[in-house]
Amino acid sequence: MPDDIAALLILHAAGGAVAPRRALLQACGGPAAALAAGARAWRQHGLDAAQVQALRRPDAAQLGNSLAWLQAPGHQLLGWHDPDYPVLLRRIPSPPLALFVAGDPALLWHPAVAVVGSRGPTAGGRDNAGDFARALAASGLAVASGMAAGIDTAAHEGALAAGGLTLAVLGTGPDVPYPRANSGLHARIAGSGAVVSEHPPGTAAQRTHFPSRNRILAGLSLATVVVEAAQRSGALITARLAAEAGREVFAIPGSIHNPLARGCHRLIRDGAGLVESAQDVIAALGPLAAGLAEALRGRLAAPMFHDTPASSAPAEPRAVDPDYKCLWQALGHDPTGMDLLVSRTGLTAAKLSSMLLVMELEGRVVVEHGRYSRKR
Template sequence: MNKKDLTSQEMRAWLALSHVNISVQKLQYFFEHYSSITDLFELSDKQLQSLGFRQGLKEKLESITDSQVDEDIAWFDSDNKHLIPFTSDDYPPLLQQIDSAPKLLFVQGHKELLKQHQIAIVGSRNPTPQGKENSIEFARTLGKSGAVITSGLALGVDGFAHQAVLDKGLPTIAVAGTGLDRVYPARHKALAQQIVEHGALVSEFALGTGVRATHFPARNRIISGMSLGTLVVEAAVKSGSLITARLAMEQGREVFAIPGSIHNPLARGCHALIKQGVKLVETAEEIIEELGALVSWQHEQLFSNAENTKKEPEPFELDQEYQELIEQIDYDTTSMDTIIERTGLEIDVVSHMLLLLELNDHIVSVAGGYQRRSS
């Protein structure tokens, strides 16, 4: 499979394919026999059926007009708009592992964030004041620890989590349930623009796709699929957040839930998850600790070579760059701002390095910053 930049014809072929419902599994089988997605459009209906595609696919492919593809092409009017098929090196490695991986992704913003370790935060569209506060505090702490916060751009918990990290100059990823040429909900248009500038908007849906109820569960599988773990802040017993949690569990990912009052109906979804064995968390540090081994594994193995994902993680080595960072941290509390000032590094780089140092017991996170371990 060609993993380099798409040619003009491949770009047009993938855009045409964005309007057609085809599973990744069938496309993977296709690529075992053909080298380019453009070959798919040259095959007869009989040849397509011999590869496992449904009858009538040829007619469907031919129904996608050049003018329709031209309209899609016109959307890519800047360097921050990307089309990432599942064959691309830019495709999120964790997402590639799930059975229902999308065949392609539209991305607006910083596409490199898709390959960083992510934690999903989801919850009610109408959270309680405590739920709002938890969304903000957990998002900020997890974001400062080096994780990219991923959510669904919805009102409520999603929006609060996105905004919390953006306010601290940290990146966030929003997965949309529509085409990226529109924003839903409309109230989050300004937030979406901030995310484009400092994070990334992601969607599997073709440009021009509007709001459809069935698309949001599909969106949720991408949120959980790209993330090491999913945190449910507040949720009713029947809610989209619980769908995301269930999908995460089916994908073999970690799920966390914040408990609440027995009198709060928005705590009942979290309590139901906890009864099913989901980890109850009271602090963001518990999530960091739980995901520590996975984060180290991902950093050392997953992104260096996707074919080595089944190998054991290599030990964390304290190289010169990390040693120099440790030397800028006092045995007394050293704030994040002080560390950044002393090192001259960007906040996202420092956050990631601090997380790995903490996970490997070289430093400890305390109120107001970090301390070097005397050992």
């Protein structure tokens, strides 16, 4: 039987719908057991014929290439079954089965802000990205971006210049800088932060990979800041995905004569927060960052969060806190969306997101496809 790392690589390489493979992993308790369960169990969990065939006959060359990459220092693979899988990413509608990480995987738990925008920004937009990133990093937040040309590069450089943490989410393999001009930046981020991809080593740039990359970038971040963006851009996709995941979205306004300000103005009209300085972002994210810090403390103190016996009903959490009590009463046993929880409690989405994160890691709440319910 393959060990868990090899088995996870085989499951990951099977492609197709991710949800059935996540369900298989969860039911079997780990990758090796999932792979050993056999075709009947695979089909019972929803894997299609192509996936079953891929599990029966894995690509030996791809498997060997990924295993070789993982042998190098600082390279890791985090799977859905792993307790160190980033908690914020678990809560998005379509979390990846596994992540290839070059650098420090603990950074994926650190409170982060995504700074995104045009690949061909104005000089002012590039300066704004760098200034915001420096201030965010100096405040202790990590700066996440996609390592593309333009705003992404300026954001990473700004965070590094401040001596802060930065996280790059790639649409290529974790060993494939894109654009190639960012090879040096890729090495610096891997050395002091983290480079992350859901694609195996050696994967070249493909147009279809970048929109899906954006969901991971948004999912790892407490908030997304759009610096400059045209009406149709990848940055607006990231902002939309962030909002769908219940995260904060901010936009920097610009001149009405700048076509790269129109995407930001559209976001603001649609409800994004208008920000003029990084301090606006930092102040808004205080409660969320505190919630993630509390969750991380719980993770370090208690590696397993689901030790509550199935036969015992979870007690009402934090009963002395009226906000937690109100949220607990607003939650039902049927999945409930964030908008309805805001309506039932009168609390903001930011406050609820922080509280739900803590309750989820305490084993009181479960989240599926962005909807919350009491854990049965």
